[in-house]
Amino acid sequence: MIKSKVVLRFPASVVEQPFIYTLIKEYNIIANILKANINPRKEGNMVVELKAAESDFKAGIEFLQERGVMVLPLERQIVWWEDRCTQCGFCTAICPTDALWMERPKMTVSFCSEKCIVCEQCLKACPARAMEALYQAEE
Amino acid sequence: MSQLRSIKEINEKISKGQAVVATAEEVLSIVAEQGVEEAARRVDVVTTGTFGPMCSSGAFLNLGHTTPRMRMTKVYLNGVNAYAGIAAVDVYLGATEIPETDPANTNFPGDFNYGGAHVIEDLVAGKKVRLEALSYGTNCYPRRKLETYITLDDINEAYLFNPRNCYQNYNVAVNLSERTIYTYMGILKPELGNATYSSAGQLSPLLNDPYYRTIGVGTKIFLGGGIGYVAWQGTQHNPCVQRSANGVPREGAGTLALIGDLKQMKAKYLRGVSFLGYGVSMQVGVGIPIPILDVETMRYATVKDEDIVAQVVDYGEAYPQGSGGSLGEVTYAELKSGKIIVQGREVPTAPLSSYPKALEIAQLLKHWIEKGEFTLAEPVATLPSADSSIKMHKLTEKGGNTND
Numbered sequence: 001m002i003k004s005k006v007v008l009r010f011p012a013s014v015v016e017q018p019f020i021y022t023l024i025k026e027y028n029i030i031a032n033i034l035k036a037n038i039n040p041r042k043e044g045n046m047v048v049e050l051k052a053a054e055s056d057f058k059a060g061i062e063f064l065q066e067r068g069v070m071v072l073p074l075e076r077q078i079v080w081w082e083d084r085c086t087q088c089g090f091c092t093a094i095c096p097t098d099a100l101w102m103e104r105p106k107m108t109v110s111f112c113s114e115k116c117i118v119c120e121q122c123l124k125a126c127p128a129r130a131m132e133a134l135y136q137a138e139e
Numbered sequence: 140m141s142q143l144r145s146i147k148e149i150n151e152k153i154s155k156g157q158a159v160v161a162t163a164e165e166v167l168s169i170v171a172e173q174g175v176e177e178a179a180r181r182v183d184v185v186t187t188g189t190f191g192p193m194c195s196s197g198a199f200l201n202l203g204h205t206t207p208r209m210r211m212t213k214v215y216l217n218g219v220n221a222y223a224g225i226a227a228v229d230v231y232l233g234a235t236e237i238p239e240t241d242p243a244n245t246n247f248p249g250d251f252n253y254g255g256a257h258v259i260e261d262l263v264a265g266k267k268v269r270l271e272a273l274s275y276g277t278n279c280y281p282r283r284k285l286e287t288y289i290t291l292d293d294i295n296e297a298y299l300f301n302p303r304n305c306y307q308n309y310n311v312a313v314n315l316s317e318r319t320i321y322t323y324m325g326i327l328k329p330e331l332g333n334a335t336y337s338s339a340g341q342l343s344p345l346l347n348d349p350y351y352r353t354i355g356v357g358t359k360i361f362l363g364g365g366i367g368y369v370a371w372q373g374t375q376h377n378p379c380v381q382r383s384a385n386g387v388p389r390e391g392a393g394t395l396a397l398i399g400d401l402k403q404m405k406a407k408y409l410r411g412v413s414f415l416g417y418g419v420s421m422q423v424g425v426g427i428p429i430p431i432l433d434v435e436t437m438r439y440a441t442v443k444d445e446d447i448v449a450q451v452v453d454y455g456e457a458y459p460q461g462s463g464g465s466l467g468e469v470t471y472a473e474l475k476s477g478k479i480i481v482q483g484r485e486v487p488t489a490p491l492s493s494y495p496k497a498l499e500i501a502q503l504l505k506h507w508i509e510k511g512e513f514t515l516a517e518p519v520a521t522l523p524s525a526d527s528s529i530k531m532h533k534l535t536e537k538g539g540n541t542n543d
Contacts, residue, residue: 093333093489107494127412
């Protein structure tokens, strides 16, 4: 079995076709849609977790690519919404890599994304909910 | 102690734009350079600030009358229950109230993403808030059901009334147990994995006026970005705890009940917050001016982080069970350094109260006073102080019938 999160980009020309239905029905792929949207130019963007036997998984990806769907590896990124952050500093006790850190003695909070290992512990630890995990395609 | 100036004289200087104002941080270097007596002669007002989670907060709202009229019995704002056991369309929305549909801690630890504090923040931010109300109906108030939207501008009076804010000092929380715990002091990792604290220390209002010599009932303050007042001593006001030689309580002591017009406030100084596994709270920004009436007032207002101690308390066992005391004392200077020593071990620290926001508030209040936009109010009554012999009552369970 392979389980992988990917980003699918649907050009406007194919956005109305039932790809996920086909993946499930024809390729025995378990698809768990994490996020999906269609932009004003009618291009689709979907973050989906696909789980299937290796041969089905490969065939399913080939099917998508043949129909013009871009399949991109997924990168999770933690984003610090500075305007929502109230600079309390509690996250700095939870972050295991000091990606969230305080400048002392000013006690201001900063986020260094290079140090972040995307453990996601900060997401619910932050009382002001200023941290968010965004799924982005690696490009 | 000879008086240097009165509040009336300070207000005259403020209205002429001549008042000399310093934040509780700035005044430290002024005193270090010039000495406390000269500093007291030169500075008229010291501004303090704090911005931390203050659960005992909430807002009274008058929602206005519908046609036909309704005596609202059950009121929900964005699904959060507001207390309606007062007059027809008056409610009190408590900061920590969560929607009845919130799973709370059934799936431990609960997220508590939205509650009363978030509704207050949304109202202050000008957002539309869904109002649902139910009633049993009376001759004078026949309506039984209402579903609509309100905004802060639509409703009549809206004022914050916080029964317990501005705690004068507080515990430092640690966890001696073997499991992670989820508390109002944040997530505490097992076996002294971290320590949390919640005070602005040297900027905190009541730590700069430890015996409440200038802060009293009627003191005019910065509350949530608008103007507010001290309404009373806060709940659990406990001024008779142990104090250091500088008069500063060594543990949680005095508190303030605060009131202020919600319509003047700003969402950046009133924030709904979620404590994993605990619940919802509200970060409240408060700034209190201290009139430098004499040298003694200035001496108290120049308290430094290294001169304020707090008690380290185990939230794994001692606090929840109400058993056990302190694991030791640490200063706010130590807490702010990022690590403290507890039971011989180095423990990383993190605050829950925002020092940069507290400073921002003290600076903003200073700016208001300097520009002549904010004058001081003479307190109309003093708060019970260290000589009041107040004792906190424990709630003991008693058997038998009520009136036996």
